[in-house]
Amino acid sequence: MRRLFPVLLVLCMALFAYAPFLILNAPYESTMGLVQKIFYFHVSTAITMFVSAFTCGIASAIFLFGRRPAADRVGFAAAELTVLLGLVVLISGPLWARKAWGLWWQWDARLTSTLVMWLVFQAYLLLRRFGGPGSEKLAAAVGLFGAALVPFVYWSVNMWRTVHPTTNVVPTLDASMRGPFLWCVAAFLCLYVLLLAARTELEKRRARLDELYLALED
Amino acid sequence: MTFLSTATLVARKDLLVEARSREVIYTSLLFAISCMLVFAFGLVKEGRVIADAAGAILWITIAFAGTLALSRIFDRERQNETLRALLLAPTPRAAIYVGKFAGVLGLLLLVEGIVVPLVVLMFDAQLFRHTGWMLGLLLAGSAGYAAVGTLFAAMLARSRSRGALLPVLLYPITVPVIIGGVRGTAALLQPEADLVLARAWLMMLIAFDAVFITLSLWTFEPAMTE
Numbered sequence: 001m002r003r004l005f006p007v008l009l010v011l012c013m014a015l016f017a018y019a020p021f022l023i024l025n026a027p028y029e030s031t032m033g034l035v036q037k038i039f040y041f042h043v044s045t046a047i048t049m050f051v052s053a054f055t056c057g058i059a060s061a062i063f064l065f066g067r068r069p070a071a072d073r074v075g076f077a078a079a080e081l082t083v084l085l086g087l088v089v090l091i092s093g094p095l096w097a098r099k100a101w102g103l104w105w106q107w108d109a110r111l112t113s114t115l116v117m118w119l120v121f122q123a124y125l126l127l128r129r130f131g132g133p134g135s136e137k138l139a140a141a142v143g144l145f146g147a148a149l150v151p152f153v154y155w156s157v158n159m160w161r162t163v164h165p166t167t168n169v170v171p172t173l174d175a176s177m178r179g180p181f182l183w184c185v186a187a188f189l190c191l192y193v194l195l196l197a198a199r200t201e202l203e204k205r206r207a208r209l210d211e212l213y214l215a216l217e218d
Numbered sequence: 219m220t221f222l223s224t225a226t227l228v229a230r231k232d233l234l235v236e237a238r239s240r241e242v243i244y245t246s247l248l249f250a251i252s253c254m255l256v257f258a259f260g261l262v263k264e265g266r267v268i269a270d271a272a273g274a275i276l277w278i279t280i281a282f283a284g285t286l287a288l289s290r291i292f293d294r295e296r297q298n299e300t301l302r303a304l305l306l307a308p309t310p311r312a313a314i315y316v317g318k319f320a321g322v323l324g325l326l327l328l329v330e331g332i333v334v335p336l337v338v339l340m341f342d343a344q345l346f347r348h349t350g351w352m353l354g355l356l357l358a359g360s361a362g363y364a365a366v367g368t369l370f371a372a373m374l375a376r377s378r379s380r381g382a383l384l385p386v387l388l389y390p391i392t393v394p395v396i397i398g399g400v401r402g403t404a405a406l407l408q409p410e411a412d413l414v415l416a417r418a419w420l421m422m423l424i425a426f427d428a429v430f431i432t433l434s435l436w437t438f439e440p441a442m443t444e
Contacts, residue, residue: 064440112397119390126386131377138373141437145366145391148429152394 001197008194015187022180029177035099042092043170044184046114048192049085050150052078053117055196056124057147060140069207072136075143077199079124081192082146086118101163109156110164117153120146221316224309228317232291233324242290242325246283250333253279254340262341272343273403277359277396279333280326284363285385287325288371291318296375311439318372319434323364330356348406351416355406358423359399362430363392369434373441395430398423 019040029036059075062068093111094104105111120142127139157166173181219227236242254275261271295301304314334356338345345352370387374380402419405412 064437067440113394116390116393119393123387123390127383130379131383132379135377137441137443138370138377141369141373141441142387142391144433144437145430148433149394 005194005197008190012187012190012194015183015190019180019184019187022183026180027174027176032100035096038092038096040181040184041188042089042096043181044188045085045088045092047185048188049082049089050154051189052082052085052192052196053121053147053150056082056121056143057150060143060147064137064140064144070204072140073200073203073207074196075140076128076203077196079121079128079139079143079146080199081195082121083118083125085192086114086121089114090118106163108162108164109160110153110162113149113153113156117146117149120149219309221310221313224307224313225316225320228304228314229320229324232318232321235294236321236325242287243328245290246287246325246329247332249286250279250283250329251336253282254333254336258340267341267343270404270407272337272341272345273400273407275341276334276337276343276345276403277399279337280330280360280399281363281389281392281396283329283333284326284360284367285388287329288322288367288388289381289384291322291325292371292375301372301375305442311442312435315368315372315435315438319364319368319431322368322371323360326360326364327357330360343407345403345406348411348413348416351406351413351420352403354420355399355402355416355423358420358427359395359402362395362423362427365427365430365434366392366395369438369441372438394426395423398426 023037023040026037026040028034056075056078059071059078062071063075093114097106098104124139124142124146127135127142131138154167156162157164170181257271257275257278261268261275267275292301295304305311307314334345337343367388370391371384374384374387377383398419402416402423405415405419
Protein backbone atom coordinates (compact mmCIF):
# COMPACT_ATOMS: atom_id res chain seq x y z
CA MET A 1 0.00 0.00 0.00
CA ARG A 2 2.83 2.36 0.84
CA ARG A 3 4.13 2.23 -2.72
CA LEU A 4 0.65 2.37 -4.22
CA PHE A 5 -0.36 5.40 -2.14
CA PRO A 6 1.32 8.18 -4.20
CA VAL A 7 0.09 6.62 -7.44
CA LEU A 8 -3.48 6.51 -6.14
CA LEU A 9 -3.12 10.03 -4.78
CA VAL A 10 -2.17 11.40 -8.19
CA LEU A 11 -4.94 9.39 -9.83
CA CYS A 12 -7.49 10.66 -7.30
CA MET A 13 -6.42 14.27 -7.79
CA ALA A 14 -6.72 13.87 -11.54
CA LEU A 15 -10.18 12.29 -11.22
CA PHE A 16 -11.44 15.08 -8.99
CA ALA A 17 -9.83 17.80 -11.07
CA TYR A 18 -11.58 16.67 -14.22
CA ALA A 19 -14.94 15.75 -12.62
CA PRO A 20 -16.39 19.32 -12.59
CA PHE A 21 -15.78 19.66 -16.35
CA LEU A 22 -17.56 16.38 -17.05
CA ILE A 23 -20.48 17.39 -14.83
CA LEU A 24 -20.61 20.79 -16.50
CA ASN A 25 -20.75 19.24 -19.96
CA ALA A 26 -23.35 16.60 -19.04
CA PRO A 27 -26.84 17.42 -20.38
CA TYR A 28 -29.40 19.19 -18.20
CA GLU A 29 -32.13 17.02 -16.76
CA SER A 30 -35.42 18.06 -18.40
CA THR A 31 -37.51 18.82 -15.27
CA MET A 32 -35.00 19.67 -12.56
CA GLY A 33 -32.38 21.51 -14.59
CA LEU A 34 -29.26 22.65 -12.81
CA VAL A 35 -30.00 21.22 -9.34
CA GLN A 36 -29.96 17.71 -10.74
CA LYS A 37 -26.20 18.00 -11.11
CA ILE A 38 -25.79 17.56 -7.35
CA PHE A 39 -26.76 13.94 -8.08
CA TYR A 40 -23.24 13.17 -9.35
CA PHE A 41 -21.70 13.84 -5.94
CA HIS A 42 -24.67 12.87 -3.75
CA VAL A 43 -25.10 9.36 -5.17
CA SER A 44 -21.35 8.78 -5.43
CA THR A 45 -20.83 9.61 -1.75
CA ALA A 46 -23.86 7.49 -0.82
CA ILE A 47 -22.39 4.48 -2.66
CA THR A 48 -19.03 5.07 -1.00
CA MET A 49 -20.79 5.33 2.37
CA PHE A 50 -22.38 1.91 1.83
CA VAL A 51 -18.99 0.47 0.86
CA SER A 52 -17.53 2.03 3.99
CA ALA A 53 -20.26 0.60 6.23
CA PHE A 54 -19.69 -2.86 4.76
CA THR A 55 -15.93 -2.48 5.21
CA CYS A 56 -16.52 -1.63 8.86
CA GLY A 57 -18.88 -4.61 9.28
CA ILE A 58 -16.52 -7.09 7.66
CA ALA A 59 -13.49 -5.76 9.54
CA SER A 60 -15.48 -5.93 12.79
CA ALA A 61 -16.45 -9.54 12.11
CA ILE A 62 -12.83 -10.46 11.39
CA PHE A 63 -11.78 -8.72 14.60
CA LEU A 64 -14.47 -10.42 16.68
CA PHE A 65 -13.92 -13.93 15.36
CA GLY A 66 -10.26 -13.84 14.32
CA ARG A 67 -8.99 -11.48 17.08
CA ARG A 68 -6.75 -9.52 14.76
CA PRO A 69 -5.98 -6.02 16.07
CA ALA A 70 -5.24 -4.93 12.49
CA ALA A 71 -8.87 -5.62 11.52
CA ASP A 72 -10.02 -3.49 14.45
CA ARG A 73 -7.97 -0.56 13.18
CA VAL A 74 -9.51 -0.88 9.71
CA GLY A 75 -12.98 -1.09 11.28
CA PHE A 76 -12.37 2.06 13.33
CA ALA A 77 -11.10 3.98 10.31
CA ALA A 78 -14.06 2.78 8.20
CA ALA A 79 -16.57 3.78 10.89
CA GLU A 80 -15.11 7.26 11.06
CA LEU A 81 -15.25 7.58 7.27
CA THR A 82 -18.83 6.28 7.21
CA VAL A 83 -19.82 9.12 9.53
CA LEU A 84 -17.93 11.63 7.41
CA LEU A 85 -19.43 10.40 4.12
CA GLY A 86 -22.85 10.19 5.76
CA LEU A 87 -22.53 13.85 6.67
CA VAL A 88 -21.83 14.71 3.03
CA VAL A 89 -24.84 12.62 1.91
CA LEU A 90 -27.11 14.15 4.55
CA ILE A 91 -26.07 17.68 3.57
CA SER A 92 -26.03 17.32 -0.23
CA GLY A 93 -29.42 15.55 -0.18
CA PRO A 94 -31.38 18.37 1.48
CA LEU A 95 -29.70 20.92 -0.79
CA TRP A 96 -31.25 19.11 -3.74
CA ALA A 97 -34.53 18.40 -1.91
CA ARG A 98 -35.07 22.11 -1.18
CA LYS A 99 -35.27 22.74 -4.91
CA ALA A 100 -36.90 19.48 -6.02
CA TRP A 101 -39.47 18.99 -3.24
CA GLY A 102 -39.57 22.47 -1.75
CA LEU A 103 -38.56 21.00 1.61
CA TRP A 104 -35.22 20.48 3.32
CA TRP A 105 -36.21 17.22 4.94
CA GLN A 106 -38.96 14.63 4.52
CA TRP A 107 -39.54 11.84 7.01
CA ASP A 108 -39.59 9.19 4.33
CA ALA A 109 -38.11 5.71 4.55
CA ARG A 110 -34.85 6.38 2.73
CA LEU A 111 -34.00 9.58 4.56
CA THR A 112 -34.97 8.17 7.94
CA SER A 113 -33.09 4.90 7.47
CA THR A 114 -29.96 6.75 6.30
CA LEU A 115 -30.15 8.94 9.39
CA VAL A 116 -30.55 5.85 11.59
CA MET A 117 -27.53 4.18 10.01
CA TRP A 118 -25.50 7.34 10.44
CA LEU A 119 -26.49 7.47 14.13
CA VAL A 120 -25.41 3.84 14.62
CA PHE A 121 -21.94 4.68 13.34
CA GLN A 122 -21.91 7.80 15.50
CA ALA A 123 -22.62 5.47 18.42
CA TYR A 124 -19.64 3.36 17.33
CA LEU A 125 -17.37 6.41 17.53
CA LEU A 126 -18.84 7.54 20.87
CA LEU A 127 -18.18 4.09 22.25
CA ARG A 128 -14.59 4.10 21.05
CA ARG A 129 -13.98 7.47 22.61
CA PHE A 130 -15.82 7.17 25.92
CA GLY A 131 -16.25 3.42 26.44
CA GLY A 132 -12.96 2.93 28.24
CA PRO A 133 -10.81 -0.18 27.99
CA GLY A 134 -12.37 -3.21 26.33
CA SER A 135 -14.81 -1.17 24.29
CA GLU A 136 -13.27 -2.32 20.99
CA LYS A 137 -15.26 -5.54 20.97
CA LEU A 138 -18.46 -3.80 21.88
CA ALA A 139 -17.83 -1.27 19.13
CA ALA A 140 -17.19 -4.12 16.68
CA ALA A 141 -20.62 -5.55 17.49
CA VAL A 142 -22.15 -2.12 16.83
CA GLY A 143 -20.29 -2.03 13.51
CA LEU A 144 -21.81 -5.38 12.56
CA PHE A 145 -25.32 -4.14 13.34
CA GLY A 146 -24.64 -0.95 11.39
CA ALA A 147 -23.55 -2.94 8.34
CA ALA A 148 -26.67 -5.10 8.67
CA LEU A 149 -28.76 -1.95 8.19
CA VAL A 150 -27.22 -1.18 4.77
CA PRO A 151 -29.51 -3.50 2.72
CA PHE A 152 -32.54 -2.00 4.46
CA VAL A 153 -31.40 1.53 3.63
CA TYR A 154 -30.68 0.53 0.04
CA TRP A 155 -34.01 -1.22 -0.62
CA SER A 156 -36.12 1.09 1.53
CA VAL A 157 -36.99 3.18 -1.54
CA ASN A 158 -38.40 0.12 -3.29
CA MET A 159 -40.21 -1.33 -0.27
CA TRP A 160 -42.14 1.78 0.70
CA ARG A 161 -43.64 4.53 -1.36
CA THR A 162 -41.14 7.30 -0.84
CA VAL A 163 -40.48 10.67 -2.39
CA HIS A 164 -36.81 9.81 -2.75
CA PRO A 165 -35.94 8.50 -6.26
CA THR A 166 -35.68 4.70 -6.39
CA THR A 167 -32.66 2.50 -7.07
CA ASN A 168 -33.93 2.33 -10.63
CA VAL A 169 -32.39 5.70 -11.48
CA VAL A 170 -28.78 4.57 -11.82
CA PRO A 171 -29.29 1.53 -14.11
CA THR A 172 -31.59 3.49 -16.43
CA LEU A 173 -29.36 6.53 -16.56
CA ASP A 174 -28.97 8.16 -19.95
CA ALA A 175 -25.65 7.29 -21.63
CA SER A 176 -24.56 10.93 -21.66
CA MET A 177 -25.03 11.12 -17.88
CA ARG A 178 -23.66 7.67 -17.10
CA GLY A 179 -20.10 8.57 -18.07
CA PRO A 180 -19.75 11.52 -15.69
CA PHE A 181 -21.59 9.58 -12.98
CA LEU A 182 -19.27 6.57 -13.14
CA TRP A 183 -16.32 8.97 -13.20
CA CYS A 184 -17.50 10.54 -9.93
CA VAL A 185 -18.09 7.13 -8.33
CA ALA A 186 -14.54 6.13 -9.28
CA ALA A 187 -13.20 9.40 -7.85
CA PHE A 188 -14.96 8.95 -4.51
CA LEU A 189 -14.01 5.27 -4.22
CA CYS A 190 -10.40 6.21 -4.94
CA LEU A 191 -10.53 8.94 -2.31
CA TYR A 192 -12.07 6.45 0.11
CA VAL A 193 -9.27 3.93 -0.34
CA LEU A 194 -6.72 6.68 0.24
CA LEU A 195 -8.39 8.02 3.36
CA LEU A 196 -8.92 4.53 4.76
CA ALA A 197 -5.28 3.62 4.21
CA ALA A 198 -4.04 6.85 5.78
CA ARG A 199 -6.39 6.59 8.77
CA THR A 200 -5.51 2.92 9.37
CA GLU A 201 -1.81 3.75 9.21
CA LEU A 202 -2.32 6.51 11.77
CA GLU A 203 -4.04 4.05 14.13
CA LYS A 204 -1.25 1.57 13.58
CA ARG A 205 1.38 4.13 14.55
CA ARG A 206 -0.67 5.20 17.54
CA ALA A 207 -0.81 1.58 18.75
CA ARG A 208 2.94 1.26 18.19
CA LEU A 209 3.54 4.43 20.20
CA ASP A 210 1.43 3.07 23.06
CA GLU A 211 3.51 -0.10 23.01
CA LEU A 212 6.70 1.95 23.20
CA TYR A 213 5.38 3.97 26.15
CA LEU A 214 4.50 0.74 27.93
CA ALA A 215 7.94 -0.68 27.22
CA LEU A 216 9.52 2.49 28.59
CA GLU A 217 7.58 2.24 31.83
CA ASP A 218 8.54 -1.38 32.43
CA MET B 219 -26.28 -30.01 30.56
CA THR B 220 -28.06 -29.33 27.32
CA PHE B 221 -28.34 -25.98 25.62
CA LEU B 222 -32.01 -25.63 26.42
CA SER B 223 -31.80 -26.56 30.08
CA THR B 224 -28.98 -24.04 30.62
CA ALA B 225 -31.04 -21.32 28.98
CA THR B 226 -34.09 -22.24 31.06
CA LEU B 227 -32.06 -22.19 34.27
CA VAL B 228 -30.63 -18.73 33.54
CA ALA B 229 -34.04 -17.33 32.64
CA ARG B 230 -35.67 -18.98 35.66
CA LYS B 231 -33.04 -17.52 37.97
CA ASP B 232 -33.61 -14.00 36.63
CA LEU B 233 -37.36 -14.26 36.92
CA LEU B 234 -37.11 -15.80 40.41
CA VAL B 235 -34.84 -13.02 41.68
CA GLU B 236 -37.30 -10.56 40.21
CA ALA B 237 -40.32 -12.33 41.69
CA ARG B 238 -38.75 -12.03 45.14
CA SER B 239 -37.52 -8.44 44.98
CA ARG B 240 -39.94 -7.01 42.35
CA GLU B 241 -37.46 -4.18 41.96
CA VAL B 242 -37.34 -3.97 38.16
CA ILE B 243 -41.09 -4.35 37.78
CA TYR B 244 -41.92 -1.60 40.27
CA THR B 245 -39.31 0.87 39.05
CA SER B 246 -40.02 0.40 35.34
CA LEU B 247 -43.75 0.55 35.90
CA LEU B 248 -43.56 3.76 37.87
CA PHE B 249 -41.21 5.13 35.23
CA ALA B 250 -43.59 4.08 32.45
CA ILE B 251 -46.49 5.83 34.15
CA SER B 252 -44.48 9.05 34.61
CA CYS B 253 -43.52 8.78 30.93
CA MET B 254 -47.18 8.61 29.93
CA LEU B 255 -47.90 11.59 32.14
CA VAL B 256 -45.36 13.65 30.21
CA PHE B 257 -46.88 12.53 26.91
CA ALA B 258 -50.34 13.39 28.18
CA PHE B 259 -49.26 17.01 28.48
CA GLY B 260 -47.52 17.10 25.13
CA LEU B 261 -49.91 15.15 22.93
CA VAL B 262 -53.39 15.83 24.29
CA LYS B 263 -55.24 18.83 22.94
CA GLU B 264 -58.51 19.98 24.49
CA GLY B 265 -58.99 16.68 26.21
CA ARG B 266 -58.48 14.58 23.07
CA VAL B 267 -55.36 12.67 22.05
CA ILE B 268 -53.86 13.68 18.71
CA ALA B 269 -54.62 11.09 16.02
CA ASP B 270 -52.03 8.26 15.86
CA ALA B 271 -50.41 9.42 19.10
CA ALA B 272 -51.53 6.42 21.17
CA GLY B 273 -49.31 3.99 19.26
CA ALA B 274 -46.30 6.26 19.64
CA ILE B 275 -46.99 6.77 23.34
CA LEU B 276 -47.23 3.02 23.87
CA TRP B 277 -44.01 2.11 22.06
CA ILE B 278 -41.88 4.95 23.37
CA THR B 279 -43.00 4.11 26.90
CA ILE B 280 -42.07 0.46 26.32
CA ALA B 281 -38.67 1.43 24.91
CA PHE B 282 -37.87 3.77 27.81
CA ALA B 283 -39.05 1.38 30.48
CA GLY B 284 -37.17 -1.41 28.70
CA THR B 285 -33.87 0.49 28.93
CA LEU B 286 -34.38 0.92 32.65
CA ALA B 287 -35.12 -2.78 33.11
CA LEU B 288 -32.12 -3.81 31.00
CA SER B 289 -29.58 -1.74 32.86
CA ARG B 290 -30.98 -2.83 36.22
CA ILE B 291 -30.90 -6.54 35.35
CA PHE B 292 -27.24 -6.38 34.39
CA ASP B 293 -26.28 -4.09 37.28
CA ARG B 294 -27.52 -6.84 39.53
CA GLU B 295 -25.17 -9.29 37.80
CA ARG B 296 -22.27 -6.92 38.29
CA GLN B 297 -22.72 -6.25 41.98
CA ASN B 298 -21.63 -9.70 43.06
CA GLU B 299 -19.47 -10.47 40.04
CA THR B 300 -22.01 -13.12 39.10
CA LEU B 301 -21.71 -12.29 35.44
CA ARG B 302 -18.12 -13.50 35.48
CA ALA B 303 -19.17 -16.68 37.29
CA LEU B 304 -21.88 -17.21 34.71
CA LEU B 305 -19.41 -16.77 31.87
CA LEU B 306 -16.92 -19.13 33.51
CA ALA B 307 -19.51 -21.91 33.58
CA PRO B 308 -18.65 -24.70 31.12
CA THR B 309 -21.70 -24.13 28.94
CA PRO B 310 -22.07 -22.56 25.51
CA ARG B 311 -22.18 -18.77 25.76
CA ALA B 312 -25.09 -18.70 23.36
CA ALA B 313 -27.18 -20.63 25.92
CA ILE B 314 -26.46 -17.94 28.51
CA TYR B 315 -27.50 -15.31 26.00
CA VAL B 316 -30.75 -17.13 25.21
CA GLY B 317 -31.51 -17.45 28.92
CA LYS B 318 -30.86 -13.78 29.59
CA PHE B 319 -32.86 -12.83 26.51
CA ALA B 320 -35.82 -14.91 27.69
CA GLY B 321 -35.62 -13.34 31.14
CA VAL B 322 -35.53 -9.79 29.75
CA LEU B 323 -38.35 -10.55 27.32
CA GLY B 324 -40.44 -12.03 30.14
CA LEU B 325 -39.97 -8.91 32.26
CA LEU B 326 -40.70 -6.64 29.32
CA LEU B 327 -43.92 -8.50 28.54
CA LEU B 328 -44.92 -8.26 32.21
CA VAL B 329 -44.46 -4.48 32.15
CA GLU B 330 -46.42 -4.35 28.89
CA GLY B 331 -49.18 -6.36 30.53
CA ILE B 332 -49.87 -3.31 32.67
CA VAL B 333 -48.79 -0.49 30.35
CA VAL B 334 -50.96 -1.60 27.41
CA PRO B 335 -54.26 -1.62 29.37
CA LEU B 336 -53.24 1.73 30.88
CA VAL B 337 -52.79 3.25 27.41
CA VAL B 338 -56.17 1.81 26.42
CA LEU B 339 -57.83 3.38 29.44
CA MET B 340 -56.03 6.71 29.67
CA PHE B 341 -55.77 7.57 25.98
CA ASP B 342 -58.99 5.94 24.85
CA ALA B 343 -57.12 3.81 22.29
CA GLN B 344 -58.98 0.87 20.78
CA LEU B 345 -55.94 -1.41 20.85
CA PHE B 346 -57.90 -4.61 21.29
CA ARG B 347 -60.27 -4.49 18.36
CA HIS B 348 -57.90 -6.91 16.65
CA THR B 349 -56.37 -8.66 19.64
CA GLY B 350 -54.37 -11.22 17.67
CA TRP B 351 -52.63 -8.64 15.51
CA MET B 352 -51.91 -6.37 18.47
CA LEU B 353 -50.42 -9.22 20.49
CA GLY B 354 -48.33 -10.26 17.48
CA LEU B 355 -46.95 -6.73 17.10
CA LEU B 356 -46.22 -6.48 20.84
CA LEU B 357 -44.48 -9.85 20.93
CA ALA B 358 -42.43 -9.32 17.75
CA GLY B 359 -41.49 -5.77 18.74
CA SER B 360 -40.48 -6.70 22.27
CA ALA B 361 -38.47 -9.69 21.02
CA GLY B 362 -36.40 -7.53 18.67
CA TYR B 363 -35.88 -4.89 21.32
CA ALA B 364 -34.92 -7.44 23.98
CA ALA B 365 -32.55 -9.29 21.60
CA VAL B 366 -30.43 -6.22 20.89
CA GLY B 367 -30.88 -4.83 24.39
CA THR B 368 -29.64 -8.01 26.08
CA LEU B 369 -26.55 -8.13 23.88
CA PHE B 370 -25.52 -4.52 24.46
CA ALA B 371 -26.48 -4.36 28.12
CA ALA B 372 -24.42 -7.50 28.74
CA MET B 373 -21.41 -6.10 26.91
CA LEU B 374 -21.72 -2.70 28.59
CA ALA B 375 -22.03 -4.28 32.04
CA ARG B 376 -18.27 -4.08 32.49
CA SER B 377 -17.75 -0.74 30.82
CA ARG B 378 -17.62 2.56 32.63
CA SER B 379 -20.19 5.23 31.69
CA ARG B 380 -22.58 2.42 30.73
CA GLY B 381 -25.57 4.39 32.00
CA ALA B 382 -25.03 6.99 29.31
CA LEU B 383 -23.92 4.64 26.55
CA LEU B 384 -26.74 2.08 26.66
CA PRO B 385 -29.47 4.41 25.34
CA VAL B 386 -27.07 5.92 22.79
CA LEU B 387 -26.36 2.45 21.36
CA LEU B 388 -29.76 0.91 21.84
CA TYR B 389 -32.07 3.51 20.33
CA PRO B 390 -30.50 3.94 16.87
CA ILE B 391 -30.15 0.18 16.42
CA THR B 392 -33.64 -0.68 17.64
CA VAL B 393 -35.34 2.22 15.89
CA PRO B 394 -36.53 -0.05 13.02
CA VAL B 395 -38.36 -2.18 15.59
CA ILE B 396 -39.92 0.85 17.26
CA ILE B 397 -40.98 2.26 13.88
CA GLY B 398 -42.53 -1.09 12.93
CA GLY B 399 -44.42 -1.23 16.21
CA VAL B 400 -45.65 2.37 16.03
CA ARG B 401 -46.76 2.19 12.39
CA GLY B 402 -48.34 -1.25 12.80
CA THR B 403 -50.27 -0.07 15.86
CA ALA B 404 -51.33 3.08 14.03
CA ALA B 405 -52.68 0.91 11.19
CA LEU B 406 -54.79 -1.00 13.72
CA LEU B 407 -56.02 2.17 15.40
CA GLN B 408 -57.47 3.73 12.26
CA PRO B 409 -61.26 4.05 12.24
CA GLU B 410 -61.21 1.26 9.63
CA ALA B 411 -58.30 -0.93 10.75
CA ASP B 412 -55.91 -1.47 7.85
CA LEU B 413 -55.06 -5.14 8.34
CA VAL B 414 -52.98 -5.42 5.17
CA LEU B 415 -50.70 -2.64 6.37
CA ALA B 416 -50.55 -4.08 9.90
CA ARG B 417 -49.57 -7.42 8.41
CA ALA B 418 -46.81 -5.81 6.34
CA TRP B 419 -45.36 -4.12 9.44
CA LEU B 420 -45.62 -7.33 11.45
CA MET B 421 -43.71 -9.18 8.71
CA MET B 422 -41.06 -6.49 8.77
CA LEU B 423 -40.80 -6.78 12.55
CA ILE B 424 -40.32 -10.54 12.23
CA ALA B 425 -37.64 -10.00 9.57
CA PHE B 426 -35.80 -7.59 11.87
CA ASP B 427 -36.17 -10.04 14.77
CA ALA B 428 -34.55 -12.76 12.68
CA VAL B 429 -31.62 -10.49 11.73
CA PHE B 430 -31.17 -9.14 15.26
CA ILE B 431 -31.39 -12.50 17.03
CA THR B 432 -29.01 -14.15 14.55
CA LEU B 433 -26.46 -11.34 14.84
CA SER B 434 -26.73 -11.29 18.64
CA LEU B 435 -26.30 -15.05 19.00
CA TRP B 436 -23.37 -14.81 16.66
CA THR B 437 -21.56 -11.94 18.40
CA PHE B 438 -22.33 -12.74 22.03
CA GLU B 439 -19.66 -15.41 22.37
CA PRO B 440 -16.64 -13.52 20.94
CA ALA B 441 -17.73 -10.19 22.39
CA MET B 442 -18.06 -11.46 25.96
CA THR B 443 -14.63 -13.12 25.99
CA GLU B 444 -12.06 -11.22 28.01
